[in-house]
Amino acid sequence: MRQRLPSPFDPARRRGLAAVAVATLCVLGATAQAAPPSVVPLDVDVSVPPAVIRSGEMRHFLYEMRLSNFASREIALAQLDVVADDGRLLARFAAPDLAGMLAVPGQAAGTPSGRLAPGSFGTLFIEVQVPVDAAPPRVLSHRLSIAGPPDADPSRVQLDGPRVAVAPSSQVxxxxxxxxxxxxxxxxxxxxxxxxxxxxxxxxxxxxxxxxxxxxxxxxxxxxxxxxxxxxxxxxxxxxxxxxxxxxxxxxxxxxxxxxxxxxxxxxxxxxxxxxxxxxxxxxxxxxxxxxxxxxxxxxxxxxxxxxxxxxxxxxxxxxxxxxxxxxxxxxxxxxxxxxxxxxxxxxxxxxxxxxxxxxxxxxxxxxxxxxxxxxxxxxxxxxxxxxxxxxxxxx
Structure with a gap:
């Protein structure tokens, strides 16, 4: 005799699923309160990892970050922090710095703005320098901030990520x-x-x-x-x-x-x-x-x-x-x-x-x-x- 599989629409099963769903939402709610996700409408990608290049008393890390604006409004870059895997702040770039670092396709050279039009993208050229007597970072983390009202919720103006692994020295x-x-x-x-x-x-x-x-x-x-x-x-x-x-x-x-x-x-x-x-x-x-x-x-x-x-x-x-x-x-x-x-x-x-x-x-x-x-x-x-x-x- 063929055994009938329990239907997901059975009342008893619905009650069980509802209980699981409530429990899951409680867990997710607690997580969300601890660390709300960023809703900054930027897609951020680093496709080529930085390598460590020494010159004199400094180590240089050069890489590019591609930013795509998914919003229907212009986005102005306000600040970028680059942090080592041990928590050290390696570099902080303010809005004027970012304006000179951002290249937008089709934008005339020499006209930096640090802004991304709706639906556009740009490349942020980054260089971080670390003294040779300091421990070289193995991973670079990023916090990107965009312009917004002074009382804006951080989730609307700050974006954490990506974490980028530094290329091994064997690649140099x-x-x-x-x-x-x-x-x-x-x-x-x-x-x-x-x-x-x-x-x-x-x-x-x-x-x-x-x-x-x-x-x-x-x-x-x-x-x-x-x-x-x-x-x-x-x-x-x-x-x-x-x-x-x-x-x-x-x-x-x-x-x-x-x-x-x-x-x-x-x-x-x-x-x-x-x-x-x-x-x-x-x-x-x-x-x-x-x-x-x-x-x-x-x-x-x-x-x-x-x-x-x-x-x-x-x-x-x-x-x-x-x-x-x-x-x-x-x-x-x-x-x-x-x-x-x-x-x-x-x-x-x-x-x-x-x-x-x-x-x-x-x-x-x-x-x-x-x-x-x-x-x-x-x-x-x-x-x-x-x-x-x-x-x-x-x-x-």
Whole structure:
């Protein structure tokens, strides 16, 4: 005989379910009173975890937070706190800071507002610095506040989260020198507002930052000048034709050759495309999903070909001024795909370099004046990355 299963509509079962529901609501009610959920209508996402990059006496954590406004009203960002897993307040960004950190697609550069229109989204570029003598955080927590009435309930103006795990140190690759000796000015280097850092590119339906940790290296001569005599001649620049070196053992993935050098101080002739933006370029596969891009080499100077293996320190080309470039320099970055732009930028440091000061005015250097530098200890630094406008010499 077939046994009848109890129906959820049986009166006795309904009474049992009701009792369970009342008990559950009591528990939930107690939880809600203890910690009411935030109703701030922002979706918050950190898709690429921060890595720890040391430079001098500070550890740098660079990452991006995507904010999507699900409300039918404008939202103004008021404050962001970044807290370590042990409860330490690592950084507090006020409304003016957030206005400069927020990039909204379609918004003209140089017009920061710190506001998100209804149904829009933006990217919050974040940099947290922690002294090396303090314990490095393993997890970063966030409290984001938005503008509202002074008597607003916290649940309507504060949002806790997300908790973001810091990438393990093993994900930071250590590179050999890409150039010999010095002095080399690090332009558009490690910082939260460098052009490289803020360049998001949408390719194949995905927005990425291939140049998250990219640097440009411009040579200074013994007098601290980037060039002498006629600045419109590439040969007048101190770094022009310097040998460019493989930063690790690896294999050549791609080579772009025969693009002309530009006239310094002028925009490139012809239209720049995705294929020519890096100029004459070499991309090396150095293993474990890491690819090194070298850009703006001299036409005809590349000494390697696709498929060829290279060893660390091997000459692969010469520093030039091709592609999207207005002065001789070497562009360098590491990414997770063999493409100058269709990739996510990955963290790296250099095996050894010596700090040689920090330039106080990049504009003066580009005008041919001797670099005015703040003083720094010249002791060698290992497994570190110089910050924007540092001057360095690579260890021999």
């Amino acid at each position: 690759v250590v590179l050999g020198p890409p150039l010999k000796g010095g002095d080399w000015l690090v332009a558009n280097g490690l910082s939260n507002d460098a052009d490289h850092r803020r360049t998001q590119v949408v390719l194949d339906g995905q927005a990425r930052i291939a140049q998250r940790y990219a640097i440009d290296l411009v040579k200074l001569d013994a007098g601290g000048r980037a060039f002498k005599a006629d600045a419109t001649q590439n040969a007048a620049w101190a770094g022009y034709a310097e040998p460019v070196l493989a930063v690790a053992d690896g294999a050549v993935v791609s080579v772009r050759e025969q693009l002309p050098d530009n006239t310094p101080g002028q925009l490139p002739e012809g239209r720049i495309s995705l294929d020519t933006i890096a100029g004459n370029a070499v991309i090396l596969d150095i293993g474990q999903g890491r690819y090194v891009t070298y850009g703006h080499l001299i036409p005809g100077s590349v000494t390697v070909s696709p498929g060829q293996t290279v060893t660390k320190g091997q000459v692969i080309g010469k520093l030039g001024n091709s592609g999207q470039s207005d002065a001789p320099h070497l562009h360098l970055h590491v990414a997770d795909a063999p493409s100058p732009l269709a990739a996510e930028g990955l963290p790296y440091t250099f095996e050894c370099h010596r700090p040689r000061g920090t330039v106080t005015s990049l504009e003066a250097v580009m005008e041919g004046k001797p670099a005015s530098r703040s003083s720094k200890d010249h002791a060698p630094r290992s497994d570190q990355l110089p910050v924007d406008n540092d001057v360095i010499a690579f260890c021999e």
